Amino acid sequence: MTSPSNVAKFRITGGKALDGEVLISGAKNAALPILLCSVLTDEEVVLKRVPDLADVKTSFHLLTELGKACSYDAATNSAVLKGGVTSKVASYDLVKTMRASIMALGPLLAYAGQAEVSLPGGCAIGARPVDLHIKGLQAMGADIQLEDGYIKAVAPNGRLQGGHVIMDKVSVTGTENLMMAAALADGVTVIENAALEPEIVDLAVCLRKMGAQISGDGTSRIEICGVKKLHGCEHSVVADRIETGTYLIAGIATHGIVSCCGANPSTLETLLTKLRQANAVVDVDGDRITADMRGRVIKPVDIITAPHPGFPTDMQAQFTVMNALAEGVSSVTETIFENRFMHIAELNRMGAHLEIKGNTVICSGVSGLKGAQVMSSDLRASASLVIAGLAAEGITIVDRIYHMDRGYEHIESKIMGLGGSIERFY
Ligand code: EPZ
Numbered sequence: 203m204t205s206p207s208n209v210a211k212f213r214i215t216g217g218k219a220l221d222g223e224v225l226i227s228g229a230k231n232a233a234l235p236i237l238l239c240s241v242l243t244d245e246e247v248v249l250k251r252v253p254d255l256a257d258v259k260t261s262f263h264l265l266t267e268l269g270k271a272c273s274y275d276a277a278t279n280s281a282v283l284k285g286g287v288t289s290k291v292a293s294y295d296l297v298k299t300m301r302a303s304i305m306a307l308g309p310l311l312a313y314a315g316q317a318e319v320s321l322p323g324g325c326a327i328g329a330r331p332v333d334l335h336i337k338g339l340q341a342m343g344a345d346i347q348l349e350d351g352y353i354k355a356v357a358p359n360g361r362l363q364g365g366h367v368i369m370d371k372v373s374v375t376g377t378e379n380l381m382m383a384a385a386l387a388d389g390v391t392v393i394e395n396a397a398l399e400p401e402i403v404d405l406a407v408c409l410r411k412m413g414a415q416i417s418g419d420g421t422s423r424i425e426i427c428g429v430k431k432l433h434g435c436e437h438s439v440v441a442d443r444i445e446t447g448t449y450l451i452a453g454i455a456t457h458g459i460v461s462c463c464g465a466n467p468s469t470l471e472t473l474l475t476k477l478r479q480a481n482a483v484v485d486v487d488g489d490r491i492t493a494d495m496r497g498r499v500i501k502p503v504d505i506i507t508a509p510h511p512g513f514p515t516d517m518q519a520q521f522t523v524m525n526a527l528a529e530g531v532s533s534v535t536e537t538i539f540e541n542r543f544m545h546i547a548e549l550n551r552m553g554a555h556l557e558i559k560g561n562t563v564i565c566s567g568v569s570g571l572k573g574a575q576v577m578s579s580d581l582r583a584s585a586s587l588v589i590a591g592l593a594a595e596g597i598t599i600v601d602r603i604y605h606m607d608r609g610y611e612h613i614e615s616k617i618m619g620l621g622g623s624i625e626r627f628y
Contacts, residue, residue, distance in 0.1 A: 208628060210607075212600040212614075214591035215623035216573055219458030219496065222620040224449050226464045227253040227611040228279060228439030232401040234302040235378040236408050236439060237261045237281070240270060241309035242386060243412060244286035245434030252281045252439055253611040256604070260300040264292055268306070284434070287314055294320040294351060300608075301325060304332050305375055307353060308383030311344055315360035319353045326580040328539040334369055334376040341365035342380070342387055364389025364428055372397050372509040377424070378405055384426035385414040393424040399510040400469040404440040411435035441466040441489070444516045445610060447473050448585050450493040451520045453620070454482045454500065455527055455593040460620055461492040472513050473521075479503045480524055500524055502532030502567055509538070519545045519586035525565035526554035527593060535562040544579035545586045551576060552590050552598070573598040578605040585610065592622050 228251030238261065240247040252258060254276040262272045262281075269288030274281045290310050297303040301322035310317035324330050332353075336346050339355060343363040346355045364387050367380055377397040382405075384391035396402070398420055406419030412435045415427040446465045453460025454477065467474065467486045474491070477484050481501040483494040502525055507515040515538040525532045526549055536542045546556045546563055552574045555566040573596030578584035584606040591598030600606075603626070606613060617624045 209601065210603050210626050210628055212588060212591070212603050213625050213627055214573070214588065214598045214600065216592050216594040216596060216598060218456065218592070218621060218623065220453045220456045220460050220592065220620040220622055221458045223461045223463055224616050224620055226441045226446050226462050227251070229401055229404070229442035230255055230257055230609045231374070231399070231444070232404040232440045233258055234261055235305050235375070235382070235401070235405045236437065237265065237283070238305045238309055239382050239405065239409060239412070240265065240283040241268065241287055241306065242313050242382060243432040243434055244284065246282060246284040247412075247434050248436040249281040249283070250279065250436070250438035252279050253442065254279065255611055256608045257300050257302065260296060260303070264296045264303055264306060267293065267296065268310070290314050290317050292319040297322050301330060302375060304335060305379050305382070307335060307355060308339065308379035311339060311355050311357050312362055312383045312386035315357045317353070317355045321348065321351050321353055326544055327542045332376070334371060334373045335379045338367045338369070338376060338380040338393070339383055341367045342383060342391060362387035364391040367391065367393045369393065369395040374399050374402065377402055381405060381409065381416065381424060381426060384428060385409055385416070385432060387428035389428055391426045391428065394422065396422050396424045397509060398422060400440060400443060400466070408435065408437040411437055440469070443469040444514065446470060446491065447514070447517045448520050448589070448610070449616070449620070450477060450491065451524055452589045452592055452617070453493045454480065454495040455523050455589050457495045457498065458620070459492065459494040459496055461490055463490050465489050465491045467491050472511055473517055476503050476505060476513065476521065480528065500528040500567070502528040502530035502565065504533045506535040507537050515539060515542065516582050518542060519582045520589055522546070522556065522563060522565060523549065523586050523589045523593065526556060526567060526590070527571065528565070528567035530567055532565045532567075533562050534565060537561065545583035548576040548583070548587055549590055552594055570595055572596055575599045575601065578602040581605050581609045588613070588617070588624070592617070
């Protein structure tokens with residue numbers, strides 16, 4: 203079943219080894235919280251390396267709806283945001299298209315003393331609850347009601363109080379929401395069991411440039427001493443480690459050689475170790491990472507996803523394509539999300555031998571994949587289908603690629619720059 207003709211698809215002619223360099227964009231998962239942290243000040247925030255993505259466009263819609271003056275130059279990936287918010291409502295229509303909008307809650311509450319943010323629904327990969335965001339803000343004195351599908355939050359007397367938050371589970375955007383809220387609270391907030399992702403550190407760097415007093419970011423204990431006011435700043439978003447990993451794996455799966463430039467290797471150590479275990483020659487030279495798989499056999503590698511610095515769940519689908527083409531049997535275990543195997547059936551339609559057993563996929567490697575019509579279900583699943591199409595013999599049609607447009611800037615031109623054959627059609 204294919205989508206209506208107004209839904210974009212990719213036509214990929216596979217079987218060619220990728221060969222070349224690709225420039226890595228700013229990280230989607232750093233840009234989204236950093237854009238929203240501009241709510242914490244009415245002064246000018248200048249951001250560089252903001253990737254031209256659907257989710258970034260949605261963030262600008264949300265910020266404009268909140269009353270911020272936003273300008274974005276996609277040619278230079280530069281954004282300028284200024285002015286105070288005039289609304290405290292993040293509507294359902296926006297939140298339903300981008301669940302990261304939940305991160306408007308903390309900044310709105312901290313800056314304006316109140317917020318109304320639509321409860322994000324679930325998504326293809328899981329229920330994606332936000333209870334940890336809410337509990338954390340309540341620990342900072344917020345009065346929160348859930349009404350008509352909205353989170354309605356008020357800070358008594360207009361200001362949050364520093365609190366001691368113990369996160370029941372490691373949550374990336376939960377940690378980010380609370381960091382931003384705590385930056386303007388009265389007193390000290392401690393977040394225990396905080397997420398360690400590099401995007402958390404990048405947000406903390408930006409907040410410190412705005413005058414926030416934050417320490418411990420990148421560890422499981424973050425301490426924030428609230429200040430009365432935050433000022434504007436200029437910040438360049440960290441490189442996208444998931445985009446980097448995606449292109450390295452595309453090079454490996456096609457037995458080519460791909461160099462990612464402008465990358466940040468220190469954020470990818472676990473993945474690079476696993477790529478080497480898969481028999482790729484991986485070279486790191488400053489901000490350039492090269493994976494060379496020419497004339498080499500892919501070896502099977504077991505992976506278990508985990509919070510950073512463990513193996514990233516956002517690389518699980520892409521790595522599974524490598525295991526599908528490896529010489530031998532391996533397992534891929536997903537521990538973060540309850541339904542992140544939507545790509546498995548699609549890969550099997552291309553000739554892979556992948557069997558789901560609970561939260562593990564048993565991968566029996568095959569010598570090659572065959573092009574087929576396949577359907578994207580979520581952002582990283584769509585990336586795995588594109589990689590499989592590039593590695594497969596023949597033509598692959600990937601449907602509903604709007605999922606991929608959410609997280610991969612200039613996909614076609616980057617893949618064509620590596621010698622891949624890909625075109626978008628409707
Ligand atoms: C962030 O999502 C990323 N998104 C995700 O990337 C990434 O997969 C995920 O972290 C894990 O690394 C952004 O940063 C915008 P979580 P987030 O809160 O913060 C449970 C991509 O492909 N949980 O760390 O929403 C949750 O259900 C996207 O770029 C609660 O139970 O993920 C999950 O099982 C996909 N209650 C686990 O914690 C909560 O209140 C980790 O989720 C919050 C989360």
